[in-house]
Amino acid sequence: MRPVNIAVAGAGVIGRAHMAVIAKNPQCRLSAIADPSEAAQALAQEHGVPWYATLEALLAKALPNGVILATPNALHVPQALQCIAAGVPVLVEKPIAHTVADAQKLVYATQTRSAKVLIGHHRAHSPIMRQAKAVIDEGRLGRLVSVMGSAMFYKPDDYFTQAPWRREVGGGPILINLIHEIHNLRMLCGEIVEVQAMTSNAVRGFAVEDTASITFRFASGVLASFMVSDTSASARSWEQTSQENKAYAGYDDEDCYVIAGTVGSLAVPTMRLKTYATPEDRSWFKPYQRSTVALQREDPLRLQMDHFIRVIQGEVEPLVSAHDGLQNLLVVEAIAQAAASQQTVRFSER
Structure with missing residues (x-):
């Protein structure tokens, strides 16, 4: 079978990461790059x-089999609509879009045109997530009760000087x-129906938050608490614990999630499992059976x-469908609203 021709729009960090993956995959080949910069040329x-300077010029010249959009957020929807109009999977x-309204446009176009649209929440493809979901689905934790999660790390000053919009x-x-974590939590626990949030910019003093504390309620009744901070000297983040991206230092003694049910708990990504030997005789005085869920890490x-x-x-x-991407963005918007108003935001009221 001939390799699939894939074009990449956007030659920044993530665009280059996709190009590197394409180069190593015999099933596909890089067919073109669309980005106005001299570096992209x-x-x-x-x-x-x-x-090509623009995606429009690329699509007009030679249609690839697929397009990866690694462009600024505000361009995601108009460019995805261009691909859909051209009949090209994308x-x-x-995030799926810069705003919820734009995301809704893309969801509508995807559904009405039966378009092939994949949203790049790449952790959905992680073997770690697959194994954690399997443990839950097999009932090894009993009925899910709660999740504690964190995304705490320290971003260096040049992260912000190189791209001032991040301030x-x-x-x-x-x-x-956090939008990555939201998709992970939805995969593990189902749909989020209510959020509370507090944010702070006390350390960096930028116009945007550097730390946030969020509480989620899921339709199943599960509650989750989550800390996110880009100014915390901590290894409790997916990047530093999963060891999937070798650009980050890895720590195999740390976890970023603890998922607890009525029978046991799972720490992720060390996959340490603690369960009661006799579910009928549960007590905090009773010892747990301890084991580790086997997995093989892959990119x-x-x-x-x-x-x-x-x-x-x-x-x-x-x-990860366009609808999934919209749901993740809706949760992000709800968090911003909850933090600004200091009120609980319920999705049924939105």
Whole structure:
């Protein structure tokens, strides 16, 4: 079978990461790059592929089998709509859109045109997440009760000087980082129906938050508490505990989630499992049976690419749909609203 031709729009950090994954995958090949920068033009020459200043020019010249949108958030929906109009499957990097209204437009277009749209929440493809979900679905924890989660790390000063927009509203860890966690929590616990939140910018003093504390209620009745901070000298984040992205230092003695049920609990990603030997005789005085759930770590970006190829070929439906992307963005918006108003935000009231 011939390799699938995939074009990448956006030659920033995540766009280059996708290009690197494509280069290592024999099932696909990089067919073109769309980005107005001179650096992107040089990158296209380096890869030996055509360069276009705009996605529109790329689509007008030669239709690829698929397009990856790694462009600024505000361009995600208009460019995805261009791909849909051209009949080209598209992988849209997270978040799905800059606003909920734009995301709703893309969901509508996807549904009415039966378009192939995959949203780039790549952790959905992680074997760690797959194993954690399996433990829950098998009932090994009993009925889910609560989740404690964290995304605490320290971003260096040059992270903000290189991209000053990260200091402004919309550039903080809630939208950039927490949206990943929201999708993870929805995968593990179901739909979120209520949020409470507090934010702080006391350390960095930017217009946007640097730390947030959030409480979630799920439709199942599960409650979750979550801390996110980009100014905490802590290893309790997915990047530093999962060891999936080798750009980050890894710590195999730390977890970023603890999922607890009525029979046991699972720490993720160390996958340490504690369960009662006799569910009928549960007590905090009783010892737990302790074990570790086996797993094999793999790069979720690579697995996402394998999945996108299958979506292009019509073999599977997108694991993370446009509707999923919208739901994640709705939760982010609810968190911002809850933090600003200091009121509980219930989705049934929105």
